[in-house]
Amino acid sequence: MKRRVRSEPGKVSAELTQQQAEHLCGLAKVLAASNVEINFGKGMKVEIHFLGRDHPDKGETFRLIAERSIRNESHAKYQLMYGKSTILYRLEYAASPHINPDYQTIPCPHLHYYREGYADGWAKVIDQEFGDPRDLLACFKGFLAYCNIVQSPPIHLVGSLL
Numbered sequence: 165m166k167r168r169v170r171s172e173p174g175k176v177s178a179e180l181t182q183q184q185a186e187h188l189c190g191l192a193k194v195l196a197a198s199n200v201e202i203n204f205g206k207g208m209k210v211e212i213h214f215l216g217r218d219h220p221d222k223g224e225t226f227r228l229i230a231e232r233s234i235r236n237e238s239h240a241k242y243q244l245m246y247g248k249s250t251i252l253y254r255l256e257y258a259a260s261p262h263i264n265p266d267y268q269t270i271p272c273p274h275l276h277y278y279r280e281g282y283a284d285g286w287a288k289v290i291d292q293e294f295g296d297p298r299d300l301l302a303c304f305k306g307f308l309a310y311c312n313i314v315q316s317p318p319i320h321l322v323g324s325l326l
Contacts, residue, residue, distance in 0.1 A: 180250060182280035188246050189253070189278075192217040193226055194315040204301055205322030207234035217314060226252075228313070230304060233258075240300045243276075244311045251284040253277055255307050257297055262287040273297055 180188070196213035203210075209231045216224035226246055233239035239258040245251050254276040256262075262270045264286050275293075276284040294306030301321060308316050 180246070180278065180280065182278075185246075185250075185252060185278040185280065188216075188224065188226075189244075190312060191224060192312055192314045194313075195317060196225070200317040202230070202317055202319045203322045204230075204232075204304065204319050206232050206237050208232050208322075212317060214313060228308075228311070232300065238298075238300070240303070242304055242307045244307075251276065251278065253307075253311060254284055255290070255294060255303070257300065257303065 193214040194217045196215050200212055202208075202212070210229070212228045212230075214226040214228060216222060216226075224246075226244060227248075229241075229243050229245065231241045236258055241254065241256050241259065243251055243254040255273070256276070257273045259272045259274075261272060262274055262276070264270060265282055270287045270289055273290050274287040275290050276287045278284055279286045294310060295302030297303060301319070305319070
């Protein structure tokens, strides 16, 4: 288990260096299992495991977690994690604003990203970088591409997008 120690306000000491995190983000990722499908709809929560494509034996394991609210159909959270708990990216729609360590308020939608010493404590504003925020499926597919997931499971739309 990773131990996080606060060294100054807002700052967290984490295992990865920035260079390691950027390397992991840039790796092409493929499914760890072939029998995976996603039923994309409100109230969903799925976890999918991926491996680094070029060296699947190196232990570079990733988890993609996608969640949508039952009550707020425009709320979604998609995150890419390395190993068991290191969040590399977290994309949020219809969530609360985020306050960065420099006290800047970041409205939703926003993207959290790994930053050495702060884990995923920083976020940036996104507009339609991942797709139209009214089309959460397009945004999910945009997030998969952003995370360099080159082999994704079949995605089936269940119900409406919003």
